[in-house]
Amino acid sequence: MLGQILYALPFLAQGFAVTLWVSLLVVVLSLIAGVLLGVGLVYGPLPLRWAVRIFSDTIRGIPILVLMFFVYYGLPAIGLHLPSFWAAVSALTLFKTAQVIEYLRGAVGSIPKGQSEAAMAIGLTFRQRLAYVIFPQAFRRFLPPWINGVTDAVKGSALVSLLGITDLMQAINQVIGRTYEAMPLYILGALIYFAVNYALSLASRRLERRFSFIRE
Amino acid sequence: MGYALNFNLIWRHFDKLWGGLLLSLELAVISIAIGTVIGLVLAVWYVSAGRTVRAIIAAYVEFIRNVPLILLVYLVFYGVPTVVDLAYSAPTSFVLTLSVYSGAYLVEVFRSGLEAVPRGQLDAGKAIGLTPWQRLLHVRLPTMLRITLPALSNTFISLFKDTSIASVISVPELTFGAQWINFNTFRIVEVYLVTTAMYLVTGYVLLFGLRLVERRFRAAR
Amino acid sequence: MSEASNASPVLLDVSGVSKAFGAIEVLRSVNLEVKRGEVVTVIGPSGSGKTTLLRCVNFLESYDSGSIRIDGKEVGYLSAGTRQRRGERDLAAMRAETGMVFQSFNLFPHLTAAGNIMLGLTKVRKKSQAEARSIAEHWLGRVGLAHKADSLPAELSGGQQQRVGIARAVAMEPKILLLDEITSALDPELVGEVLAVVRSLAEDGMTMLMVTHEMAFARDASSRIVFMADGGVSAVGPPKEILAAETTNERLRTFLARFRASYF
Numbered sequence: 001m002l003g004q005i006l007y008a009l010p011f012l013a014q015g016f017a018v019t020l021w022v023s024l025l026v027v028v029l030s031l032i033a034g035v036l037l038g039v040g041l042v043y044g045p046l047p048l049r050w051a052v053r054i055f056s057d058t059i060r061g062i063p064i065l066v067l068m069f070f071v072y073y074g075l076p077a078i079g080l081h082l083p084s085f086w087a088a089v090s091a092l093t094l095f096k097t098a099q100v101i102e103y104l105r106g107a108v109g110s111i112p113k114g115q116s117e118a119a120m121a122i123g124l125t126f127r128q129r130l131a132y133v134i135f136p137q138a139f140r141r142f143l144p145p146w147i148n149g150v151t152d153a154v155k156g157s158a159l160v161s162l163l164g165i166t167d168l169m170q171a172i173n174q175v176i177g178r179t180y181e182a183m184p185l186y187i188l189g190a191l192i193y194f195a196v197n198y199a200l201s202l203a204s205r206r207l208e209r210r211f212s213f214i215r216e
Numbered sequence: 217m218g219y220a221l222n223f224n225l226i227w228r229h230f231d232k233l234w235g236g237l238l239l240s241l242e243l244a245v246i247s248i249a250i251g252t253v254i255g256l257v258l259a260v261w262y263v264s265a266g267r268t269v270r271a272i273i274a275a276y277v278e279f280i281r282n283v284p285l286i287l288l289v290y291l292v293f294y295g296v297p298t299v300v301d302l303a304y305s306a307p308t309s310f311v312l313t314l315s316v317y318s319g320a321y322l323v324e325v326f327r328s329g330l331e332a333v334p335r336g337q338l339d340a341g342k343a344i345g346l347t348p349w350q351r352l353l354h355v356r357l358p359t360m361l362r363i364t365l366p367a368l369s370n371t372f373i374s375l376f377k378d379t380s381i382a383s384v385i386s387v388p389e390l391t392f393g394a395q396w397i398n399f400n401t402f403r404i405v406e407v408y409l410v411t412t413a414m415y416l417v418t419g420y421v422l423l424f425g426l427r428l429v430e431r432r433f434r435a436a437r
Numbered sequence: 438m439s440e441a442s443n444a445s446p447v448l449l450d451v452s453g454v455s456k457a458f459g460a461i462e463v464l465r466s467v468n469l470e471v472k473r474g475e476v477v478t479v480i481g482p483s484g485s486g487k488t489t490l491l492r493c494v495n496f497l498e499s500y501d502s503g504s505i506r507i508d509g510k511e512v513g514y515l516s517a518g519t520r521q522r523r524g525e526r527d528l529a530a531m532r533a534e535t536g537m538v539f540q541s542f543n544l545f546p547h548l549t550a551a552g553n554i555m556l557g558l559t560k561v562r563k564k565s566q567a568e569a570r571s572i573a574e575h576w577l578g579r580v581g582l583a584h585k586a587d588s589l590p591a592e593l594s595g596g597q598q599q600r601v602g603i604a605r606a607v608a609m610e611p612k613i614l615l616l617d618e619i620t621s622a623l624d625p626e627l628v629g630e631v632l633a634v635v636r637s638l639a640e641d642g643m644t645m646l647m648v649t650h651e652m653a654f655a656r657d658a659s660s661r662i663v664f665m666a667d668g669g670v671s672a673v674g675p676p677k678e679i680l681a682a683e684t685t686n687e688r689l690r691t692f693l694a695r696f697r698a699s700y701f
Contacts, residue, residue: 061416063380066391070408073398077405117497118543122557122609123533126525132556136547151282158284162384169287176294183299186291190283197282 005184008175015171016192022085022157022167026092027150033093034100039130041101042108052101059098064156067091072163088160092153099149107142108134140211147204151197158193168192225401226410233407236393237414243307243389244376247314251375254315255322260352262323263330273323280320285381289313293385310382318375325371329364330356362433369426373419380415390414445509446472448644449613454493454503456486463489464500465668471613474642478655480679481665482692487648490665491615494646495535496528507534507612533561536606540618542598544590550577550601551586554608562609576604580634596627603634607643614638616647632658652696656680664689 041052059067068091075082082090111134119129161170172189176182226233262273280288293309296302304312333356341351361368383392394411398404449471456464463486471477479487492498494505496513504517512531515521523531544553551573558569577583580600582593590598599619606614616635620628632654639645639658649655655662655676662679664672666688672679682697684690 058412058416061377061419062412063377063391063415065380065383066394066408066411066415069391069395069398070412073404074408112541112543114539114541114543115545118537118539118545118605120497120529120532121495121535121537121539122605123529123531123561124557125529128529128560132560133545137545155282155284158286161286169284172287173290180298183291183295186287186295189287190279190291193284193287194279194282198278201278201282 004179004181005175005188008179008185011175012168012171012188012192015166015168018160018166018171019154019157019168020196022089022092022160022165023150023154025089026096026153026157029089029093030096030100030153031146033097035104037097038101038104038108041105043126056098056101059094060102064092064095065159065162067095068159068163084163085160085165088163088165092156092160095156096149096153099152100146103142103145103149104138106145107138110141111137143211144204144208147207148201150204151200154197154200155193221406222403223406223410225403226397226406229397229401232388232393232396233390233410233414236388236390237418239307239387240376240379240382240389240391241418243311243314243379243382243387244372247311247318247379248372248375250311250315251318251322254319255326258319258323259326259330260357262327277320277323280317281324285313285317285378286384288317289381289385306385306387307382310379310385310387314375314378314382317378318371321371321375322368325364325367326360329360329367332363333359365426365430365433369423369430372426373423376419376422377415448473448475448508449494449646450504450506450509451490451494452504454490454500454505456489456493456498456500463668464493466503467665467668467670469663469670469673471644471646472660473644475660476639476645476647476658477661477663478659478676479646479648479663479665480650480652480655480692481671485665486668487665488617491537491617491646491648494613494615495532495537497537507531529561533557533609534612536609536611536614538599538602538606538614538616538619540621542590542595542602542622544598544601544605546590549587549589550582550593550604553590553601554605557605557609572608573604576608577601579637580604581630594627595623596630599623599627599631600634603631603638607638613644613646616645616649618648618650620649620651650696652680652693664692666692 037052037055040048041056044052068088071082071091071094072084072087075087115133115137116129119133124132157167158169160167161173164170166174168189172185176185179185258273258276262270265273289310292313293306297304337355337359338351341355346354379389380391382389383395386392388396390411394407397407401407447470449469451467451469454464454467455462467486467490469477469490479490481487489498493500494507494512499513499522501520505512506517510531511517513522513528515523522528544550545556548556551570554573554576555566555569558564558572559566562569564572574583574586577586580603582597582600582604585593585597585601590601593601602619619635620631623631628651632651635645635647635654636658657676659676661673662676663670664679664686672684672686672689678684679689680693682693684693
């Protein structure tokens with residue numbers, strides 16, 4: 001049994017690399033999209049606010065799995081063919097983007113209106129206000145939930161296995177298909193996911209403490 | 217483009233979706249009920265227990281919360297029966313998994329709620345001569361519930377959405393029904409539009425109902 | 438055009454400004470002039486539109502009709518006739534010409550006292566870090582806080598924070614300084630130190646428009662006092678005239694009577 005698992009380790013490592021790559025893509029892409037749309041939600045003109053609100057509430061209201069099948073099977077029907085890898089990454093990114101939008105709204109919304117006004121009063125433009133006054137303060141409120149959410153991205157990435165992508169989850173299933181050692185391999189997989197995510201959540205707690213010294 | 221929406225085939229197989237939705241709700245309700253019991257018991261135990269018990273409960277919570285649900289579902293359905301002489305159906309297996317899974321999330325919700333109960337209330341309970349059990353039942357738990365209701369509602373909705381994972385072990389809930397229609401009719405866009413709408417409407421109806429409960433609970437105090 | 442208007446003694450010209458929040462008219466055709474070097478104080482009961490007027494001057498609030506000009510230049514709109522707002526950059530540049538001090542200080546909590554002052558100097562005035570720092574230190578010295586340059590706002594008392602707020606506004610060398618109830622949020626024992634700073638700025642010839650409830654200070658430091666009631670200017674004149682007990686303005690008399698009981 002142990003021999004078979006050792007034999008499969010390089011294969012599992014490859015799958016693990018795919019898991020990390022998918023997670024990283026999702027985290028980075030959703031951060032960019034979420035911050036942009038979040039700024040649109042807070043400061044944009046009314047139609048944009050509505051659009052972002054509907055987008056966020058809809059995406060967060062459906063299971064990621066359904067979203068993923070929709071993107072993968074549904075988009076080709078309207079002429080958009082995405083390879084399974086990018087379909088999976090897009091769906092996970094859409095979901096995560098909606099979360100980032102909410103983190104950003106919460107973080108920016110917690111900053112008193114007087115801060116924007118004081119920044120306006122000294123003649124800062126909108127972008128300067130965001131860059132030098134709003135974001136530096138919003139950052140420490142945004143960071144803890146966002147890092148916590150990174151573990152969601154890693155966990156969510158396991159769903160890409162359902163589109164036939166050989167991530168850690170799929171690699172485990174494939175090794176089980178050859179070796180029939182279901183229990184040890186699932187436990188090994190669980191431990192790997194746990195190790196990554198637990199490390200991330202510890203990091204988030206530390207950061208939270210580090211940034212708590214800035215008082216209001 | 218040139219894709220014309222046609223919902224006829226969806227309506228013909230709508231029982232797959234409707235039956236699926238009912239099963240999704242059933243899975244969610246049973247799992248959440250068991251999970252709530254697990255969560256409450258462990259949370260109450262945690263706040264009054266010594267170091268070892270706390271560490272064990274924390275280990276359970278941290279482990280479950282940091283592992284993908286899909287892996288736990290596979291582990292319980294395909295893994296556990298290989299080492300334990302147990303036979304259970306896919307729906308039972310999923311309910312088992314989601315119960316343990318939701319229990320871990322709910323321990324956290326209840327624990328933080330219990331810790332947020334103001335000291336003064338407990339002291340007041342002591343002052344009027346309530347026993348520890350009475351204090352728990354009449355002071356601590358009701359206050360904790362009121363504090364945690366919003367977070368509890370969100371967790372419940374999120375667990376309802378998680379039932380879609382049951383489709384990976386062929387439990388014929390809503391997502392499974394959608395896939396069946398997808399593969400058998402190829403009205404792909406339509407089926408996912410309808411499925412999405414069903415999840416959204418159900419989710420928001422649940423949320424609305426839970427908010428009503430929250431309001432009533434607050435008014436009753 | 439700006440060359441010509443520079444010669445005019447009138448720095449701020451508010452004419453016929455009206456504004457409504459929904460059905461409530463907060464400003465009704467307000468007219469007001471502030472000349473260079475003048476200190477004009479706006480008094481009046483709460484809800485009379487004082488703060489809204491002040492916030493219109495640097496366009497933190499828009500107004501429905503009328504015109505506000507600083508140095509002959511229309512403030513928030515492209516011209517007096519249109520309600521077409523200036524672009525973002527244009528508006529920011531206009532605001533840099535007016536300094537504002539807030540009731541709740543609104544210091545940037547993530548920046549030190551010096552950092553608060555330097556932000557506008559480096560990003561708007563495009564000064565170097567070193568130059569901005571020396572200007573910041575100069576003004577912190579003026580408000581008696583040279584030793585607090587590197588303190589965060591949370592480490593300062595309310596009075597100290599407000600003095601930094603004043604330094605942040607004047608360091609930009611604004612044409613006019615707007616002071617919005619700057620002592621209202623302070624403990625009574627801290628009011629004096631802030632008012633002393635304002636007084637010394639007035640002596641330097643800084644043009645100021647301020648809203649305050651400090652009647653004694655208004656009487657001593659103002660060139661003129663404007664009494665607002667129900668969104669309009671009810672009386673204007675030198676302090677002695679406006680604060681006189683024998684005024685014939687019914688509203689003003691009731692307003693002052695309430696203050697006299699506690700302040701005079």
